[in-house]
Amino acid sequence: MNVKHMMLAVFILMTMVLGACSSESSGESDNADGSKTISFIHWRGEDKEVFDKLIEKFEKENEGIKVDMTIYPSEQYQSTAQTLIRDGEVGDVFTSFPGSQFEIMDKAGLMTDLSGEEFISNFNESLLEAGQKDGKQWAVPYQLVFNQPVYNKGIFEELGIDIPESWEEFLAMNETLKENGYSPMAFPGADIGPGQLMNSMMMNNATDEDIFTQLENGETKLTDEWWVKTLSQFKELADKGYFQDDSLGTKHDGAIALMAQEKAAMLGSGSYAMASIKEQNPDMELGLLAPITVPADEAVYEGIHTTTFMMAVNKNSDTKDEAKKFIEFLSQPENASTYANETGQHLTVSDVNYESEVLKNTADWMDKETRFQPRYLINSADIEKAVIASIQSVIGGTDPEEAAAEAQKVVDQFVE
Structure with a gap:
């Protein structure tokens, strides 16, 4: 040649x-048989079984589309999701936490505008705000959760404990539980606990819902009374032994086990943990409460809610239409009802039929005066970490004013 x-x-x-x-x-022919595969990534390992069931149904109803689901540990997902989905090879449908992770995804231009999609009407309009930016719907929150302690109704009834309506009553309740041999609160201080309990601990100490926006703008500081008081109250709970031993070394699974074994009367995370508790102890009757850190007549909020597990379509995906069909499928009331009842989650979807005992027992919280989770209104991931670290610091024994000052040093680096 x-x-x-x-x-x-x-x-x-x-x-x-x-x-x-x-x-x-x-994306015209992903597989040998001519079908297309969409990648669905999220962090809810406890939902695998019900998602497997729903995916099987979706694939039967949508011939030619397959769903490949990958589940990551929550902490790993928080730190790596942006990198995973950047090139469009993974996460045609991906999930996002509200707040700093959503802001990072938005600034990176990774989400497809869903504003004009018909399935948006399947959701409760008032619960979609967390996925909106600049007048557009970039992600749809799927779950409505209450980020406040879960409690064992049986123990409370046995000891004649009423739900506390002030800080003094909350402390007295904890003391009663401790005196009767219980760890008042199983606190997962090694992972999600500080970032969850902080919301209800501060909700009435700083009632302005823009407080963290003001922090990031330099209009308030962590060394101001609202945060120092919150840290002082965390320290009081720790110093009085109202958390279990080695709370800073306890992860969420371990805290759930303490609750399920009835060694602890409360769990310091949120409603999303109730299904896992019931799985380990089906006979336990559960409720929700929030610490009121002020006198009863000064309380503005009764608890905390979050619209989360926000589903988005990857802007770099080659299968956007198929990805949208999957979100539409999950937002149909029949399928959303299956997800809700098998996972114990309230949803943002309208016309969901709640049948599970857990959901019926907590449905009244949908009508209470709750506040959107303050932590998710922190746009800077670095500031969020500093805030959470200050809580862990005081539980470990640091003076609240000292811990607040250390955290503020981090904030000062990012204030314009």
């Missing part, structure tokens, strides 16, 4: 390779 013919052959070969790569990345 002469040089001219060899060069021609190389050119033809390269053209064929590039053409094949182009066809593969276009």
